[in-house]
Amino acid sequence: MTGGDDAGSPALRAAVALGITAIALAAVVLVLGDAAYMWVKAAHVVAIISWMAGMLYLPRLFVYHCDAAPGSELSEILKVMEHRLLRVIINPAMVLSWVLGLWLAWRGGFLMAGWFHAKLALVILLSGFHGYLSAATRRFSQDANTVPGRRWRLLNEAPAVLMIGIVVLVIVKPF
Numbered sequence: 001m002t003g004g005d006d007a008g009s010p011a012l013r014a015a016v017a018l019g020i021t022a023i024a025l026a027a028v029v030l031v032l033g034d035a036a037y038m039w040v041k042a043a044h045v046v047a048i049i050s051w052m053a054g055m056l057y058l059p060r061l062f063v064y065h066c067d068a069a070p071g072s073e074l075s076e077i078l079k080v081m082e083h084r085l086l087r088v089i090i091n092p093a094m095v096l097s098w099v100l101g102l103w104l105a106w107r108g109g110f111l112m113a114g115w116f117h118a119k120l121a122l123v124i125l126l127s128g129f130h131g132y133l134s135a136a137t138r139r140f141s142q143d144a145n146t147v148p149g150r151r152w153r154l155l156n157e158a159p160a161v162l163m164i165g166i167v168v169l170v171i172v173k174p175f
Helices: 005-067 073-108 114-141 149-155 158-172
Strands: none
Touching (some): 005 073, 005 114, 005 149, 005 158, 073 114, 114 158
């Protein structure tokens, strides 16, 4: 990976973008009051799409990384891609998804709903998988991965299965 300012600048830009987004959404809530709910909901959906895109792509990068020789040019490029995807897209998107989702649940009066509890359980599992991918990114960056590419192909499906369950619970509200 690159050192110095280059390594921190994408993360810094992501943090600044996250801060600006939070300030903008706070302003929307203050200015629009109850009418802000739909705007926050839209931002929540965008954050979830970003989070899921990253969660589906990162394990695919790991599959390719397993085939790259440690120290090779491809391995080093994949390390940068994985690190930036995690720090610049996946992490900020997860934070926004959680913060906005909890606000929406509170404002919408869903905190005691059975479907919401089930959805929350699936989101916690998704967040745990996020943590697992974060640890795997660190292992790949140190050329210490021990998970074979075939297993990463299978693990690549986990976020999609969780997403399907979450979407069904939110849209159908079966209980």
